[in-house]
Amino acid sequence: MLLKRDNSYMTSPYITVALVEDEPETQGRLLLALASDATIEVVFSTNAAKPMLQWLVTIMGDPSPSVLLVDLGLPDQSGLDVIRLCKAMHPKTEIMVITMFGDEHNMIRAFEAGARGYLLKDGNVSELSEHVRTLHAGGSPMSPIIARQLLTRLGSSSKLAQQAALTGASQPPSAAKADSAGLLTHREEQVLQLLSRGYSYGELAKEMGVTINTIQTHIRGLYSKLEVHSKSQAISQARLRGFFEN
């Protein structure tokens, strides 16, 4: 089964896309942009979470969509639920959040739930399809602010301690270090450092003496770590709670 599905996925000539977006205008624009690209095929489009969840269940056993585009602010249910279900049922599907500038906090939550990229609502047509294609090819974009937040959550740089001291964070720097130390490899930390300073993937590859593909692999690994980290944190917290209750 698994082999068969993987084969069908690999052999599909199109990048299949499923879309959930409640704003009709944005939805229309996205559909237009995706339709303009011959390599992209929209297989399902809806304006609410429930139909999308149903559809994701219905297509179990069929080939998974290559890319799922999710708006977080849906009227009936959170887009995060859609991301989690898709991640559980269709692990091969690349998930992208439809978002706007300045919403990095929600983006991080979406990444923790399993999203691997984001699409800007106000991006132009060529940008949109470009993004979808890049994601499908294995490249997830990462903005400097997100890189910085990942460093804060997973890394152990001295600048973090500086920041914690400046912002008066409740957690002392040493404790933050102990909590997240070892979560990032030296390379990953280097990637995040350079990204947060505004360097492009190409510049990173040159600087680190590796290919862009390697950088993209690192980025994917980082997103996964964020997801795993958030899950393990949730589990350890649940355990802790259970321990105290017992």
Add this chain to the structure above:
Amino acid sequence: MQISTATGQTINPKQSLPFRWDLSFPRSDGAAEYLVDLPPYTATADKIEGSYAVFIPRIGNQIQVYLNGNLMDAPNILADPLSNNSKQPYWLTLPTVLLLTAQPNRLLIKTTVQALRWGGMSELYYGPAQKLRSRYEMSFWWQYSSHIVIFGSLFLSGLLCAAIWFKRRDRLMGLFALSAFCGSFSAISQLGITSWLPWPMQGFTASVAFAWHIIFVTQFTFNFAGHETRWARLILFATALAIGLAFVLAEPFFWTLAMTLLAIVIVIGFIFTATLLKQKQLLQVKLLFSVSLLVALTGLRDLFFFQIPEAGMSHYPIMPHALFLYLVVMWWVLTQRSIANNKFGAELNIRLEHRAVEREQQLSTSFEQIQAQVEERAKLEERQRIMSDIHDGVGGQLVGLVNMIKRGENDRLLFNQAQLSEHAQMVLDELRIAVDAMQPVDGDLTTVLATLRYRLAPRLKASDVELIWQIDELPIMAELSPQKVLQIQRILFEAFTNIMQHAKAKTVTVRANHLPEMMAVKITIEDDGVGFAPQYLKSKGHGLRNMRNRANAIGALITIQRLNAKGVTVTLTIPLV
């Protein structure tokens, strides 16, 4: 009965009892012998009534008693002024064996007397001891035992009030203590046969104590009602002087004068309490009036029956007892006042507590109001800032775009699609920058620069300008407010726009360095284009001025240099503190 004096003077042998020495021999000491023939003792009487006794309510000052020539009792040494028998009743049980049955029994009492010491002898009672005893005991109680009680209570309450006065300097407490001490001293002088002071001194101190006791009590009453008592000192002095003169000169006139002064004080005190009672029908005043009346009555009684020499010897003073009652009432009055004070204090405390709570609420309310105002003002300022940002940035750009389109319509000077699209893209970028500036950056200028590049990346890519990006890890800036972020972004955005639109540059180099010795961060944007294009200077002349103004607004230094017609270098130096 026969009375003879030491100076050889004789008085009327028929002088009957009571005999008062000071009336017969004023101003002089002396000795007297009393010879009394008691009826023969009968055996039948013995059987029925037991032994016989002699009871003399008052006799003084020093005595020796003989029965039928036998010395029966010598409580004092004759002529010794340290000893005095006149302050307590005298009792002598006569031995039956010594009593004669056939003839009268001769009782001889030898006495020595000091002037003004109530020397003399009251009436004498002779009879069965059983019958006389109760009368003696009654007299003993009034003249002796009651004075012990008075002394004890007054002394202790005086001590207590003196202690309170010492702590609080409460005038009423002080007066009470003074009158109590004077009263207790007066009472103890009444006790015992032997005194600790030689005679005139002892008489003087005891009398002054008694007089002052009365004056202080009166003063207390006046002060209790809230009246001044400046006269009290004068009276205190006057009575002490009169008593002193009476004893030094052994002159009964001065004694009578002192007693008259006291009588006046007592009467004034009584009248005062009477007027008080008229004004206020309080229980305290009623009690004060009652005891004052009692003191006045007993005082007058004592004056006529005891104090003045003419009063004779049969009575003993009872005013000290009335005064004692007065002090009990004073004590009660003080207690009531203290309770009222405590109640008042407690009420005051509660009221103050309420006031404090109210005040605290007012303060916290006004604090909240002030805080709300501050927050409101901050919000307003922030709103105004955002409004002016949108207006200046996005608004300005949109107006430009609209104008381009309109001009195209009117003048048939059509802008091509690319030009309009580029301008619209600029509006969008402007909007993105404004939104970015509102993100919390935690003082991280590096991320601010990185985000700017990230936003501009698609346009840079489209414009075929190669970007060389050399950003160091910059230190955290403590005061990196959204306003500052926006100004920095705008300055850099302006510089980029200039390069992309007019400079015709091939490469742009962006550098950011930390200058620790200058406590600053230096950002340099260098291009290899044509420098300031004339049309740029013409159409966008305010662009450079804007950059300078923005730099000034955040306390940064900006330099714009043209290097040998080979591009422009914009340097922005931002202080870290």
